[in-house]
Amino acid sequence: MAEQSLRVNLGQRSYDIAVTADALRDVGVFAHARSQGKNAVIITDENARVHGQAVHTSLAAAGFRVAIVIRVAGESQKSLESAGQLYDVLIDLPADRRTLVVAVGGGVIGDLAGFVAATYARGLPLLMVPTTLLAMVDSSVGGKVGVNHPRAKNMIGAFHQPIGVFIDVATLDTLPEREFHSGLAEVVKYGVILDAGFFEYLEKNVDAILKREPTAIQHIVLRSCALKAKIVEQDEREETDIRAKLNYGHTFAHAFEIAGGYGAWLHGEAVSAGMVCASRLAERRGLIEREVSERQIRLLKAFSLPTSPLRWPHDEMLATMRKDKKAVGGQMRFVLPTRLGDVALFDNVPEADVRAVLQH
Ligand SMILES: NC(=O)c1ccc[n+]([C@@H]2O[C@H](COP(=O)([O-])OP(=O)(O)OC[C@H]3O[C@@H](n4cnc5c(N)ncnc54)[C@H](O)[C@@H]3O)[C@@H](O)[C@H]2O)c1
Ligand SMILES: [Zn+2]
Known part of the structure; x- marks a missing residue:
């Protein structure tokens, strides 16, 4: 190409x-x-x-x-x-x-x-x-x-x-395999937050992507950049909630990175498990069907990515999430899917729900 x-x-x-x-x-x-x-x-x-x-x-x-x-x-x-x-x-x-x-x-x-x-x-x-x-x-x-x-x-x-x-x-x-897979987590993220058609493309092209076929990689890089560019164009300096959409999975991910001492997981690995937790949270809030989470899990697993946190102490992870820069006045805010291809920001998520999705 x-x-x-x-x-x-x-x-x-x-x-x-x-x-x-x-x-x-x-x-x-x-x-x-x-x-x-x-x-x-x-x-x-x-x-x-x-x-x-x-x-x-x-x-x-x-x-x-x-x-x-x-x-x-x-x-x-x-x-x-x-x-x-x-x-x-x-x-x-x-x-x-x-x-x-x-x-x-x-x-x-x-x-x-x-x-x-x-x-x-x-x-x-x-x-x-x-x-x-x-x-x-x-x-x-x-x-x-x-x-x-x-x-x-x-x-x-x-x-x-x-x-x-x-x-x-x-x-x-x-690029080492593990770094490549880690990057794929952010690619999957763009599909979930902005583009269901792109998510389907990823599902259908797992083999070509894993083989790093140039045409497939060029397509996923271009589409990801286009999706990120559209967000940046609307909110260049992260002054509204628009750019915050890109943080899907990241509130959990930061807690996992800190719990693992930044050594256990690469960033994308933490984002992968974080997206699954956020998606489960959306299910508990009645925002999406179970199948939306299941499709993400299947795709992330196909890319050899983790889909649940390791056995880190829940209290520690919750404390980190409360300190997250998106938290306002100690209230946790989460970017949650409302369907495949769309997300919204939610305040006042009960701590019990957050604890529940940290469970395997
Ligand atoms: N500015 C932003 O908007 C933004 C967004 C996301 C992440 N980040 C930052 O990006 C950093 C993570 O980036 P990363 O995952 O690329 O990490 P990295 O730059 O550490 O690269 C990962 C590893 O791959 C090696 N490497 C790079 N290119 C290679 C190649 N072609 N072949 C073989 N090895 C290669 C690097 O030396 C390194 O060992 C973090 O510091 C994070 O905070 C910034
Ligand atoms: Zn990230």
């Missing part, structure tokens, strides 16, 4: 998302058409470095003077300390206001490089080249960038839209 693209419409901050298969060599032309600068700084990590180097070659061929920074992999990179080290690199170059920051990697690199781009010299242009499924369908679209505070994940950040997102699904060939 040839390159496909879609536009995120945000007035002056609008940008294109190109979804290609095996076309990283074209990223230089894509960048050149959107940048006034001559210098580019690629930020990548050791696991994505082959892709970083391919981007380097392509940007140089398009006329950029290119520097590349290869960080160690992992969430610990999302810190003010590593942002500080990247500011040092930019000062040394030196970077100017037109220097293009190019993030080549997963959500960690995107969030970190994006944060540096948002803050250095009050904002440098940013190009996202996501290389994990999660980054392709979620973190590289929408402009949220940031680093962690030692006591609060993603607490220090900004909204900084990229000038473009260039996706090559062939970069997923090197």
Whole structure:
């Protein structure tokens, strides 16, 4: 399949998302058409470095003077300390206001490089080249960038839209199976919250998706980006309840991630079990039929994802959920499905119901 693209419409901050298969060599032309600068700084990590180097070659061929920074992999990179080290690199170059920051990697690199781009010299242009499924369908679209505070994940950040997102699904060939499956949880989420037809497509194409057939992967990445873009266009800075829809399954997921000490599960795995809990909660509230949950469970299982929490203490998980940023005045708020393809935000969910769905 040839390159496909879609536009995120945000007035002056609008940008294109190109979804290609095996076309990283074209990223230089894509960048050149959107940048006034001559210098580019690629930020990548050791696991994505082959892709970083391919981007380097392509940007140089398009006329950029290119520097590349290869960080160690992992969430610990999302810190003010590593942002500080990247500011040092930019000062040394030196970077100017037109220097293009190019993030080549997963959500960690995107969030970190994006944060540096948002803050250095009050904002440098940013190009996202996501290389994990999660980054392709979620973190590289929408402009949220940031680093962690030692006591609060993603607490220090900004909204900084990229000038473009260039996706090559062939970069997923090197992604470990577990990371790939984890990203699929967010893909399933888009079907449940916004698009029943897309959910059906996933059900019918499990084999092609698991084999990472480029046509299927290109389709699910493009559709996921389109669905997220539509939400971001309506609520760029998360000021209404619209963008909160994207948090389906996430109130539970955060509680699972904290209960497991962030080591037990990958984010998508926690989201998978979180979506099932939220769906069960919707059943208990009489919002949906049992079959809506069962279909999610079947699909998530087909993608080798967990569908219930491990045996973590319920009190601890409830305490986390009460502190969730979506909780208002100690009342838990949940995004719950009202049918396949639609969700709404509910306040005042009784604690007894929440406890009940944590049960296996
Ligand atoms: N900004 C947002 O809107 C947003 C949304 C969702 C998640 N996030 C953030 O994204 C981060 C998670 O992103 P992630 O799941 O991509 O994690 P990640 O960036 O840590 O990538 C996962 C692993 O895959 C490796 N990797 C990346 N590309 C690879 C490739 N092509 N081949 C082989 N290995 C590769 C990485 O080095 C890492 O070890 C979290 O920090 C989360 O907070 C941000
Ligand atoms: Zn998520």
